[in-house]
Amino acid sequence: MSYTLTTPLYYVNDRPHLGSTYTTLACDAIARFQRLNGQAVTFITGCDEHGLKIMRTAEAAGLTPQAHCDAISERYRDLWNRWQISNDRFVRTSDPRHHQVVEQFFARVEASGDVIEGRQQGWYCVACEEFKDDPHESDDPECAIHRRPLEWRDEVNLFFRLSRYQQQIEALVAQEGFIAPASRRREVQNFVAGGLKDFSISRVDLPWGIPVPGHPGHTFYVWFDALLGYLSALLKPGQPVELEALLHQGWPAQLHVIGKDILRFHAVFWPAMLLSAGLELPRTVFGHGFLTREGQKMGKSLGNVLDPELLLDRCGRDAVRWYLLRDIPFGDDGDFQQQRFSDLVNNDLANTIGNLLNRTSSMARKWFEGAVPPAGAAALADHPLALAALAAAERFQQAMAILEFRTAAESVLQLAIGANGFLNDNAPWKRMKTTGEEGRVGEDLYAVLETSRWVGLLLAPLLPDLSSRLLEQLAQAPIDSSSNPLASPTPWQQALRWGALSPGLTLPEPMPVMQRLELDGPL
RNA sequence: GGCUCGGUAGCUCAGCUGGUUAGAGCGUGGGAUUCAUAACCCCAAGGUCGGGAGUUCAAGUCUCCCCCGAGCCA
Numbered sequence: 207m208s209y210t211l212t213t214p215l216y217y218v219n220d221r222p223h224l225g226s227t228y229t230t231l232a233c234d235a236i237a238r239f240q241r242l243n244g245q246a247v248t249f250i251t252g253c254d255e256h257g258l259k260i261m262r263t264a265e266a267a268g269l270t271p272q273a274h275c276d277a278i279s280e281r282y283r284d285l286w287n288r289w290q291i292s293n294d295r296f297v298r299t300s301d302p303r304h305h306q307v308v309e310q311f312f313a314r315v316e317a318s319g320d321v322i323e324g325r326q327q328g329w330y331c332v333a334c335e336e337f338k339d340d341p342h343e344s345d346d347p348e349c350a351i352h353r354r355p356l357e358w359r360d361e362v363n364l365f366f367r368l369s370r371y372q373q374q375i376e377a378l379v380a381q382e383g384f385i386a387p388a389s390r391r392r393e394v395q396n397f398v399a400g401g402l403k404d405f406s407i408s409r410v411d412l413p414w415g416i417p418v419p420g421h422p423g424h425t426f427y428v429w430f431d432a433l434l435g436y437l438s439a440l441l442k443p444g445q446p447v448e449l450e451a452l453l454h455q456g457w458p459a460q461l462h463v464i465g466k467d468i469l470r471f472h473a474v475f476w477p478a479m480l481l482s483a484g485l486e487l488p489r490t491v492f493g494h495g496f497l498t499r500e501g502q503k504m505g506k507s508l509g510n511v512l513d514p515e516l517l518l519d520r521c522g523r524d525a526v527r528w529y530l531l532r533d534i535p536f537g538d539d540g541d542f543q544q545q546r547f548s549d550l551v552n553n554d555l556a557n558t559i560g561n562l563l564n565r566t567s568s569m570a571r572k573w574f575e576g577a578v579p580p581a582g583a584a585a586l587a588d589h590p591l592a593l594a595a596l597a598a599a600e601r602f603q604q605a606m607a608i609l610e611f612r613t614a615a616e617s618v619l620q621l622a623i624g625a626n627g628f629l630n631d632n633a634p635w636k637r638m639k640t641t642g643e644e645g646r647v648g649e650d651l652y653a654v655l656e657t658s659r660w661v662g663l664l665l666a667p668l669l670p671d672l673s674s675r676l677l678e679q680l681a682q683a684p685i686d687s688s689s690n691p692l693a694s695p696t697p698w699q700q701a702l703r704w705g706a707l708s709p710g711l712t713l714p715e716p717m718p719v720m721q722r723l724e725l726d727g728p729l
Numbered sequence: 730g731g732c733u734c735g736g737u738a739g740c741u742c743a744g745c746u747g748g749u750u751a752g753a754g755c756g757u758g759g760g761a762u763u764c765a766u767a768a769c770c771c772c773a774a775g776g777u778c779g780g781g782a783g784u785u786c787a788a789g790u791c792u793c794c795c796c797c798g799a800g801c802c803a
Binding site for chain 1: 731732733734740741754755756761762763768769770771801802
């Protein structure tokens with residue numbers, strides 16, 4: 207059982223932004239979920255470091271391209287560490303071993319007869335690293351996306367014969383589940399139906415790139431080389447570079463998670479390259495949406511960029527993860543709204559989930575000698591909260607499996623809401639005043655404590671930190687979702703059994719597991 | 730210009746193959762309560778389901794036209 211998933215390899219043109227953080231957090235939740243369910247996960251992320259744009263950015267900063275890439279990629283690595291991203295690999299395309307992978311891959315593609323020489327003529331946007339098909343203006347065309355002047359190119363390049371794969375790609379793209387969410391499939395299908403054209407895979411006079419073997423003066427086009435990073439990432443430290451070996455250690459990838467803007471590269475060009483090289487295709491390409499902020503696009507010109515480092519420092523991992531995963535439909539565009547952000551975090555995490563445990567633990571400690579009360583009938587599988595917990599877990603599993611984080615989060619939240627309601631209905635604080643009712647009170651408290659344990663468990667892939675704190679308050683070991691499982695069923699799966707909380711267990715002093723977010727002023 | 734995806738309560742969204750009084754969360758207003766992180770629980774407020782026409786016994790849910798937003802291709 208092996209599950210490989212990837213984030214895009216982030217282009218090191220600039221420091222990490224919220225978009226890449228969003229993608230990476232989502233992948234992290236998926237990776238953790240898969241591990242908890244027994245999969246041996248290889249979670250890949252990394253940086254894409256070649257190309258003219260990088261070279262110029264480095265130049266402008268007075269650095270060599272390598273020094274620039276070292277610095278930026280380090281920021282990514284550092285940021286992911288601080289977010290506690292559980293990636294297994296961090297690949298860099300300037301790594302010498304990646305060069306070897308690219309060379310071997312190219313040799314296969316060339317052997318398939320898919321590399322030809324061609325003349326590339328047209329307007330080029332350095333920021334996109336793409337030729338623009340047909341800019342209207344004749345004199346000084348601009349890139350519509352970057353609003354920067356296009357550069358005229360006329361050079362002899364190597365081309366990949368994408369056109370030969372027309373039928374195979376058409377079939378692939380039409381396949382249920384290959385492109386997700388399904389709403390994005392049409393767009394790609396239309397593009398493919400328009401006829402695939404060979405695309406250039408090399409550049410001349412671009413020193414910051416991987417030299418094309420047998421073609422002096424040519425370096426590989428960034429995208430050709432960057433996509434292959436997914437393969438390089440599978441190499442183990444010190445392992446000799448051999449493409450064939452990767453087939454036994456994680457390839458094909460189960461899932462590429464990307465932003466919707468690069469869907470075409472992943473769903474069309476990449477599979478064709480793999481077909482040409484005789485390698486298996488990834489199972490799913492998921493193109494998620496973009497984040498806006500208070501209804502506006504984030505951008506330097508607007509000065510409204512939300513910095514992930516600042517967000518982390520001021521709000522913490524749990525809050526941001528919860529908001530992004532629980533409130534923004536994964537796949538669609540989403541809007542970051544600060545008011546809603548703090549409302550949701552405070553309501554869901556602090557008030558509903560945190561306070562549930564806090565109030566129950568307090569009562570148990572006060573009336574049952576600081577310990578988990580005797581379970582009695584509450585340990586039975588037909589207890590209303592047992593049924594609720596089971597139903598929530600099922601819904602959670604189903605939703606996570608199809609990347610519907612919102613539904614998954616919602617199911618956990620509903621479980622906690624139900625438990626709060628249960629407490630109010632049974633009012634143990636009232637009952638406690640009547641003699642002879644302790645047994646019943648104990649059962650009710652046990653049921654809610656047990657429910658809280660389930661909440662803590664289910665939260666593990668989404669909010670590993672909060673999950674640990676929740677479990678700690680229940681004297682339970684934290685759940686490790688960052689390393690691959692050794693046993694089957696996994697400890698997590700084993701823990702998801704109603705009644706596993708031991709009566710008599712000493713409860714630690716209640717401490718709020720989630721601080722309310724008090725943001726004065728905009729982030 | 731062609732195509733794709735959206736337009737449902739103040740906000741973010743659910744509403745499967747058409748069928749009882751259109752739902753949830755947040756926000757707002759009221760009530761109840763004291764175990765708890767001024768938390769929790771209950772109740773309410775009514776949105777011509779973007780607009781128009783059509784199909785049907787019946788349409789938010791299908792068809793056509795139009796308007797608005799986002800995007801892809803030209």
